[in-house]
Amino acid sequence: MDRLILQTVKHLEDLPTLPSVAVEVMSLSRSPDVSIKTISECIHKDPPLAAKVLKLANSAFYRRGAHEIETLHRAILLMGLNEVVNITTSVSVLSSLGSRKSQEQNIRKKFWQHCIATGLIARRIDTRLHMSLQGREFVGGLLHDIGKIILDEYFHDQFMQAHALSIERQCSMFEAEQEILGTTHMEIGHFLAQKWGLPPYIADIILNHHHPRDARFKDITSVVSIANLLAKASELSCGGDSMSFVLKDQQGWQILKKMGHPMDSIDLERFSFEIGDIGEEVKEYITTVSDQEDRERAYA
Amino acid sequence: MPMPEYLNTAQPGMSDETFRLLRDFIYEHSGIFFSDNKKSQLENRLSLRLKVNNLPDFDKYYYLLKYDPQASRELRALFDSVTTNETSFFRSPPQIQAFQEKALPEILGKRAAQGEKVLRIWSAGCSTGDEPYTLGMVVWEVLGEKMPEWDVKIFASDISEKALKSARAAVYNDYTLRSVPPDIKKKYFIQEGPQFRVCDDIRMLVELQYLNFNDEKRVKLMRGFDIIFCRNVLIYFDDAAKKRFVSQLYDNLNPGGYLFIGHSESLHNISRAFKLVHFPGALGYKKE
Numbered sequence: 001m002d003r004l005i006l007q008t009v010k011h012l013e014d015l016p017t018l019p020s021v022a023v024e025v026m027s028l029s030r031s032p033d034v035s036i037k038t039i040s041e042c043i044h045k046d047p048p049l050a051a052k053v054l055k056l057a058n059s060a061f062y063r064r065g066a067h068e069i070e071t072l073h074r075a076i077l078l079m080g081l082n083e084v085v086n087i088t089t090s091v092s093v094l095s096s097l098g099s100r101k102s103q104e105q106n107i108r109k110k111f112w113q114h115c116i117a118t119g120l121i122a123r124r125i126d127t128r129l130h131m132s133l134q135g136r137e138f139v140g141g142l143l144h145d146i147g148k149i150i151l152d153e154y155f156h157d158q159f160m161q162a163h164a165l166s167i168e169r170q171c172s173m174f175e176a177e178q179e180i181l182g183t184t185h186m187e188i189g190h191f192l193a194q195k196w197g198l199p200p201y202i203a204d205i206i207l208n209h210h211h212p213r214d215a216r217f218k219d220i221t222s223v224v225s226i227a228n229l230l231a232k233a234s235e236l237s238c239g240g241d242s243m244s245f246v247l248k249d250q251q252g253w254q255i256l257k258k259m260g261h262p263m264d265s266i267d268l269e270r271f272s273f274e275i276g277d278i279g280e281e282v283k284e285y286i287t288t289v290s291d292q293e294d295r296e297r298a299y300a
Numbered sequence: 301m302p303m304p305e306y307l308n309t310a311q312p313g314m315s316d317e318t319f320r321l322l323r324d325f326i327y328e329h330s331g332i333f334f335s336d337n338k339k340s341q342l343e344n345r346l347s348l349r350l351k352v353n354n355l356p357d358f359d360k361y362y363y364l365l366k367y368d369p370q371a372s373r374e375l376r377a378l379f380d381s382v383t384t385n386e387t388s389f390f391r392s393p394p395q396i397q398a399f400q401e402k403a404l405p406e407i408l409g410k411r412a413a414q415g416e417k418v419l420r421i422w423s424a425g426c427s428t429g430d431e432p433y434t435l436g437m438v439v440w441e442v443l444g445e446k447m448p449e450w451d452v453k454i455f456a457s458d459i460s461e462k463a464l465k466s467a468r469a470a471v472y473n474d475y476t477l478r479s480v481p482p483d484i485k486k487k488y489f490i491q492e493g494p495q496f497r498v499c500d501d502i503r504m505l506v507e508l509q510y511l512n513f514n515d516e517k518r519v520k521l522m523r524g525f526d527i528i529f530c531r532n533v534l535i536y537f538d539d540a541a542k543k544r545f546v547s548q549l550y551d552n553l554n555p556g557g558y559l560f561i562g563h564s565e566s567l568h569n570i571s572r573a574f575k576l577v578h579f580p581g582a583l584g585y586k587k588e
């Protein structure tokens with residue numbers, strides 16, 4: 001059945017779509033001389049989106065100053081264009097995928113917890129290593145596994161079989177997917193990222209987070225790959241796979257080390273211990289990004 | 301009515317100098333370190349020793365420890381006073397789960413493949429026995445019917461005689477059992493009124509002994525362990541004592557063996573000899 005599923009997905013007509021404004025914002029942001037005004041006006045064309053972006057900009061995750069940020073214009077001035085584009089990307093992807101239902105709502109809920117935890121841990125790694133990835137590591141972590149949603153939605157039974165297999169064999173979810181579906185959540189997610197015109201670094205993370213050696217954006221993909229493992233180790237796992245690992249032997253760790261990041265200076269025990277409380281932050285993020293009704297539907 | 305002499309709690313305070321003498325004495329004999337901000341804690345803990353020995357002040361107590369021919373007996377009482385014996389069954393459940401689901405099956409598999417069905421575990425700093433008995437129950441759960449084929453020993457040691465005495469009695473109250481899964485509680489404990497006694501099958505797996513980690517010669521003899529639990533013990537040592545003792549623990553392990561320390565502790569600045577392994581919700585140190 002090789003490749004068949006990937007081909008099928010490519011021809012699906014009812015795949016989720018991204019709000020058109022989000023697509024526009026992402027492409028606008030790629031041109032070097034885009035003005036603050038252009039971007040904020042563009043986001044304003046989708047009022048619910050604009051409201052959510054502002055709400056998140058004012059949340060504990062991003063808020064810097066003491067004063068409430070009242071306009072998008074001001075948000076861009078204070079937080080930088082990149083961060084506002086990041087927020088817009090996260091909010092739009094979450095609004096098109098966050099409300100999709102699964103026959104296994106419980107697994108779906110864990111899925112989102114895992115993704116948000118990965119983003120938050122990626123951010124902590126960025127801070128710890130002073131990498132200045134500027135919030136892209138958070139978006140990357142948040143979206144790294146989106147292929148799983150498509151697999152779950154359109155190939156539910158096989159996806160559940162893969163889930164069971166990964167538990168039984170204590171192997172990775174992607175290995176089980178490869179065996180049962182002939183494709184992986186990385187390939188499917190990558191296809192979706194390209195179809196949606198998500199920025200290249202996100203597509204790269206989605207495709208390579210399990211083997212950052214093959215990534216083009218090696219630093220950020222490595223950060224997300226480590227964050228993904230740590231999220232699982234802190235029991236925020238979405239697949240059946242809850243394997244043990246030696247972080248220092250992982251590709252992502254070694255790549256960052258080779259790049260000259262002070263990996264050996266990290267007190268990993270302390271860092272892991274502190275991640276233990278990430279669950280609270282995850283909940284807070286969910287509360288911030290979701291409307292009451294979304295929350296009941298998707299994450300509750 | 302005048303108060304009897306021994307009830308008079310007014311004691312002369314501990315001078316900074318005496319604090320330093322006592323602190324260094326304790327450190328030298330046990331590795332347990334009281335930093336400068338722990339003076340009043342030490343004072344509290346030793347005040348009973350003054351009364352029992354009928355001494356007027358901490359200076360005299362120091363002289364007793366240092367020069368009295370009976371000092372070795374007082375030393376044990378001193379250790380009882382300066383140790384923190386806080387513990388419970390199934391403490392830090394994710395660690396116990398990592399032991400049960402990952403480390404233990406890995407070791408048992410390897411041993412069985414070698415045709416050598418021997419398992420040696422050490423609960424180093426076992427306090428009142430909650431930890432070694434917990435490990436015994438887990439081993440029993442994992443091995444099940446195969447238990448008789450295996451030679452299992454869990455060594456459990458502590459510096460506190462008082463704690464070891466409770467461990468030998470193996471009778472506990474409900475509170476220390478708060479994290480015990482109900483089926484385990486039913487299977488391995490015998491209820492006696494409001495208390496719970498560990499069943500003999502489990503008690504027979506555990507060998508309790510007095511051992512001071514500072515006693516290098518005796519610690520060196522603890523060889524050939526597959527798994528060592530030394531949780532919430534190192535926190536009372538300073539870095540130098542931690543380093544000494546952890547490198548000793550490394551030698552005490554078999555290749556492929558695991559060390560578990562307290563879930564909020566770190567060996568980051570203490571040892572590079574081990575491989576840090578991430579288990580779901582817990583960390584372990586592997587000797588390769």
Ligand SMILES: C[S@@+](CC[C@H](N)C(=O)[O-])C[C@H]1O[C@@H](n2cnc3c(N)ncnc32)[C@H](O)[C@@H]1O
Pocket residue numbers: 330331332383384385386387388391424425426427428431457458459460463511512513514530531532533536
């Ligand atoms: C807080 S208890 C921990 C008990 C158990 N390991 C746990 O984690 O629940 C610490 C124990 O370490 C013991 N200890 C402290 N210093 C020691 C030393 N130098 N040698 C042996 N045991 C020591 C104390 O007597 C105490 O019972």
Ligand SMILES: [Fe+2]
Pocket residue numbers: 144145185209210
């Ligand atoms: Fe993944």
Ligand SMILES: [Fe+2]
Pocket residue numbers: 114118144145228
């Ligand atoms: Fe993941």
